[in-house]
Amino acid sequence: MPENPMSETTALLHARPMVPQIAHVRRRRHDAPDAWTLELDMANGERFLYAPGQFNMLTAFGVGEAAISVSGDPAEGPLIHTIRAVGPVSKALTQLGAGDPVGVRGPFGVGWPMAQAEGKDVLVVAGGLGLAPLRPALYRLLGERARYGKVTLLFGARRPEDILFRHEVERWRGRFDIDVEVTVDHATDGWRGNVGVVTTLISRHDIDPSKTVAMVCGPEVMMRFVAMALMDKGLGEEAIYLSMERNMKCAIGHCGHCQLGPTFICRDGPVFTYARLKPLLAVKEL
Amino acid sequence: MPEASSGASPERYVISVDGLRALIKALRARGRRVVGPTVADDAIIYDDIDSLDELPCGVTDEQEAGRYKLAQRGDDAYFGYAVGPHSWKKFLHKPALRLWRAERKGDEVTVEAEPVEPQNFAFLGVRACELKAIAIQDRVLMGGDYVDPHYKAQREGAFIVAVNCGEAGGTCFCVSMDAGPKARQGFDLALTELTSQGAHEFLVEVGSPAGAELLAELPRRPAASNDIDAAEAAVEHTAASMGRHMPEEDVPALLMRNLQHPRWQEVAQRCLSCANCTMVCPTCFCTSVEDHNDLAGAESSRTRRWDSCFTMDYSYIHGGSVRPTVSSRYRQWMTHKLATWHEQFGTYGCVGCGRCITWCPVGIDITEETQAIAASEKA
Amino acid sequence: MENLERILSEHRFFHGLDKDFLELAAGCAKNVRFDAGQFIFHEGEAADQFYLVREGRVALQVSAPGRGAGIFLTIEPGEVFGVNWLVPPYRWVYDAKALEPSRAISMDARCLRNKCEADHNLGYEIMKRLMPVLIERLHETRLQYLDLYRSHA
Numbered sequence: 001m002p003e004n005p006m007s008e009t010t011a012l013l014h015a016r017p018m019v020p021q022i023a024h025v026r027r028r029r030h031d032a033p034d035a036w037t038l039e040l041d042m043a044n045g046e047r048f049l050y051a052p053g054q055f056n057m058l059t060a061f062g063v064g065e066a067a068i069s070v071s072g073d074p075a076e077g078p079l080i081h082t083i084r085a086v087g088p089v090s091k092a093l094t095q096l097g098a099g100d101p102v103g104v105r106g107p108f109g110v111g112w113p114m115a116q117a118e119g120k121d122v123l124v125v126a127g128g129l130g131l132a133p134l135r136p137a138l139y140r141l142l143g144e145r146a147r148y149g150k151v152t153l154l155f156g157a158r159r160p161e162d163i164l165f166r167h168e169v170e171r172w173r174g175r176f177d178i179d180v181e182v183t184v185d186h187a188t189d190g191w192r193g194n195v196g197v198v199t200t201l202i203s204r205h206d207i208d209p210s211k212t213v214a215m216v217c218g219p220e221v222m223m224r225f226v227a228m229a230l231m232d233k234g235l236g237e238e239a240i241y242l243s244m245e246r247n248m249k250c251a252i253g254h255c256g257h258c259q260l261g262p263t264f265i266c267r268d269g270p271v272f273t274y275a276r277l278k279p280l281l282a283v284k285e286l
Numbered sequence: 287m288p289e290a291s292s293g294a295s296p297e298r299y300v301i302s303v304d305g306l307r308a309l310i311k312a313l314r315a316r317g318r319r320v321v322g323p324t325v326a327d328d329a330i331i332y333d334d335i336d337s338l339d340e341l342p343c344g345v346t347d348e349q350e351a352g353r354y355k356l357a358q359r360g361d362d363a364y365f366g367y368a369v370g371p372h373s374w375k376k377f378l379h380k381p382a383l384r385l386w387r388a389e390r391k392g393d394e395v396t397v398e399a400e401p402v403e404p405q406n407f408a409f410l411g412v413r414a415c416e417l418k419a420i421a422i423q424d425r426v427l428m429g430g431d432y433v434d435p436h437y438k439a440q441r442e443g444a445f446i447v448a449v450n451c452g453e454a455g456g457t458c459f460c461v462s463m464d465a466g467p468k469a470r471q472g473f474d475l476a477l478t479e480l481t482s483q484g485a486h487e488f489l490v491e492v493g494s495p496a497g498a499e500l501l502a503e504l505p506r507r508p509a510a511s512n513d514i515d516a517a518e519a520a521v522e523h524t525a526a527s528m529g530r531h532m533p534e535e536d537v538p539a540l541l542m543r544n545l546q547h548p549r550w551q552e553v554a555q556r557c558l559s560c561a562n563c564t565m566v567c568p569t570c571f572c573t574s575v576e577d578h579n580d581l582a583g584a585e586s587s588r589t590r591r592w593d594s595c596f597t598m599d600y601s602y603i604h605g606g607s608v609r610p611t612v613s614s615r616y617r618q619w620m621t622h623k624l625a626t627w628h629e630q631f632g633t634y635g636c637v638g639c640g641r642c643i644t645w646c647p648v649g650i651d652i653t654e655e656t657q658a659i660a661a662s663e664k665a
Numbered sequence: 666m667e668n669l670e671r672i673l674s675e676h677r678f679f680h681g682l683d684k685d686f687l688e689l690a691a692g693c694a695k696n697v698r699f700d701a702g703q704f705i706f707h708e709g710e711a712a713d714q715f716y717l718v719r720e721g722r723v724a725l726q727v728s729a730p731g732r733g734a735g736i737f738l739t740i741e742p743g744e745v746f747g748v749n750w751l752v753p754p755y756r757w758v759y760d761a762k763a764l765e766p767s768r769a770i771s772m773d774a775r776c777l778r779n780k781c782e783a784d785h786n787l788g789y790e791i792m793k794r795l796m797p798v799l800i801e802r803l804h805e806t807r808l809q810y811l812d813l814y815r816s817h818a
Binding site: 018020042059065080085086099100138246250252253264286 | 310380385386388390393394395396397399411426427430433435436545546571573574575576577579583586588589593595600601602603604605608609610611614616622625626629648
């Protein structure tokens with residue numbers, strides 16, 4: 001994971017891993033009916049370095065802390081997080097405005113397999129808000145385009161108005177160096193695009209299993225069935241990567257909450273191969 | 287971390303009861319906070335010790351699944367009991383610890399990390415199983431990519447006086463977990479209480495230079511061969527009187543291939559999900575965090591406190607618990623302790639101290655549960 | 666007729682079907698086109714055609730008062746829609762509407778049913794091709810039903 005050994009952010013993270021560092025909100029955007037994006041700048045003036053797929057623990061002072069994937073461009077720009085308001089902490093985070101302070105601990109976790117994907121076709125499959133943790137990977141794929149083969153994004157959302165980063169997805173769709181297919185679970189009159197689950201897009205899509213890497217993110221049920229659909233297309237378990245989520249309190253492998261079988265999601269994940277996950281996902285309430 | 291030199295036989299001495307008294311005094315004179323066993327609330331717990339008189343002299347414990355009772359011994363042994371509801375994690379991995387404070391002035395927030403305050407502990411009476419438990423928590427909290435600075439501060443300064451058990455506790459199974467009863471490493475000094483030869487003495491093994499230095503201040507004599515024999519006999523007697531044991535086989539593999547075994551439903555009929563076992567277990571390390579703030583919103587802080595995988599909140603995500611049933615939570619605890627811990631940290635999480643068996647209100651026995659699953663495969 | 670056979674054989678649904686069966690099936694088939702926005706059939710009408718999409722996109726939808734039309738599936742080229750022709754009472758249970766200018770093969774349902782009844786081997790070939798479509802749709806419908814992307818707030 002990219003760490004500048006000279007950076008104060010990194011040094012403090014290791015010296016006091018449970019103490020947040022201060023960042024300020026540069027801007028807040030409303031990216032989907034229940035999702036807001038915060039653009040942050042570290043108070044110490046350093047650029048926040050991270051790998052696509054990693055996450056931070058964000059503190060809403062006075063409320064609490066939550067694990068949120070980084071959803072920006074690792075190569076440039078502010079530190080970006082897309083947050084869905086589902087509990088008191090995420091709600092408080094989505095209500096922050098320009099200038100407000102936020103606590104940041106991170107980056108944590110194993111991210112998307114960008115190195116393993118070099119020279120290969122990359123199939124990115126996103127469901128709902130799962131596009132947010134995948135967006136840094138897409139920026140990397142498009143930003144260093146020559147390193148990768150065919151790049152495809154298959155994106156399933158709930159309804160047309162729930163399509164996350166819609167304008168950006170439309171722009172990607174207009175490019176010649178990436179294939180973008182979008183579908184929604186249901187729609188009303190006025191939507192002329194695909195309707196159906198995202199697994200339908202997979203069965204329609206042709207891949208060369210011998211040189212494809214898949215990166216999948218979305219609700220766990222969706223990821224399970226997407227993995228199955230990808231395997232039906234001949235893709236091997238080792239070539240399918242999922243990003244998992246569990247309850248997190250420390251993100252440093254000390255609190256025990258994020259365990260899935262023998263893995264700590266914060267430390268061994270959140271990105272895992274389907275080969276690693278398959279036996280774990282097969283046991284209910286593991 | 288003090289370790290006995292492997293291979294070479296450690297130096298051994300004998301001290302009297304006065305010597306033990308002097309040991310405690312000498313530790314306190316060095317500014318150490320001495321913590322050891324003492325009687326409180328009808329149990330032998332670990333607390334600050336001012337002098338030898340506070341130790342449970344002539345007291346023993348009677349333990350069985352779901353039962354704990356103190357009783358009078360026929361002698362004046364100072365360590366004539368097994369382990370109680372406390373473990374040393376109470377001091378190394380504090381039950382409640384403030385992590386940081388934040389102060390808000392308008393849009394500006396400043397965060398102040400809670401200063402690390404080494405307590406300069408001296409632990410008196412650490413059993414072999416507990417030494418192993420401490421080493422296990424060392425691996426979890428200091429041996430990964432991130433180090434817990436609070437644990438580290440208490441741990442690195444701690445002086446450890448171990449005690450070799452002269453009798454097996456009612457629920458002990460350290461032998462089958464390869465965690466005792468002999469203290470082998472991780473101590474500065476190790477005592478074996480000798481009351482069988484007329485005099486009341488302690489065989490002392492030196493485990494570190496710091497231990498040797500302290501011992502040099504105490505009245506002592508070199509150990510004679512009969513002292514050493516008596517000490518070894520005591521430990522052997524303890525090892526031979528274990529009341530329970532884990533099955534001989536590959537327990538991690540056994541449990542991981544039986545994740546859907548009906549025994550999990552069966553134990554869930556009895557388990558109250560009360561979390562006692564996790565509280566008393568010397569290796570359980572799970573914590574949670576809580577944010578607090580004053581009414582004006584100007585000051586906030588975060589506290590870390592012990593947590594348990596038995597609570598419904600523990601695995602809460604997306605509107606519900608990943609483990610909503612008692613059976614899945616019991617399975618999580620037991621498979622973590624005996625199976626997945628291996629993959630995570632290279633050892634068992636269990637040291638066979640028996641606390642979870644003793645302090646379970648319904649007397650669930652982790653060895654019995656494992657035996658039941660193993661037996662069902664042979665049936 | 667020959668041209669229709671070729672067109673049928675090129676459609677994914679009939680891929681690999683015996684030449685004799687193709688000929689039989691082609692006897693029930695005709696080419697159809699739809700304009701964007703054109704309804705192909707309405708809920709309640711007699712289900713008397715089986716459609717194989719060649720070009721464009723077709724929406725399957727159900728209308729509810731106060732809610733307008735709810736599209737639950739879109740059909741792409743190479744796919745099929747309309748299965749109620751198979752079972753009595755042979756009635757459509759949803760609307761089908763072309764979202765774009767579309768071309769399809771339309772197969773007369775009674776003709777196809779009669780031919781399958783007369784030649785069970787043809788019948789079995791048709792069934793073998795329809796069952797995977799139905800099973801896949803059932804699975805997808807269940808996933809849609811779970812509403813996986815909804816917020817848990």
